[in-house]
Amino acid sequence: MVTFGNVNTITMKNLLFFVLLISAQFTHAQMESQPITEFAGFDSSTEILIDVRTPEEFAEGSIDGALNINWLSDEFNNQVAVLDKDKKLYVYCKKGGRSLKSQAKLKELGFTHVIDLEGGYDAYFSKK
Incomplete structure (x- = not known):
């Protein structure tokens, strides 16, 4: 020893x-999260809403004002790099798996306030 x-x-x-x-x-x-069913909108002057689903999924319906940045794309890091790191980010996907992974990646890339919208677009759409 x-x-x-x-x-x-x-x-x-x-x-x-x-x-x-x-x-x-x-x-x-x-890591912060909130149920997407409690999401009441966002202030685009201080917040950004990111839909990390594929463009095909996004075209089928999305939350008003969301930016589509495909988590599965090789360009994900480059596309989020242009976003304001001082703004609060809300992230969602179809059910919650990709948004949770993208939340961790965004934190790694220097974004300080990233909220995962749990349940994804399916839950959001079903509450309408």
């Missing part, structure tokens, strides 16, 4: 694991 002063490598590994675990919890805690 290798030791550093009074601290052995097992203790160091445990400490590193603990720090990583806490970091992951903190990152997860920063």
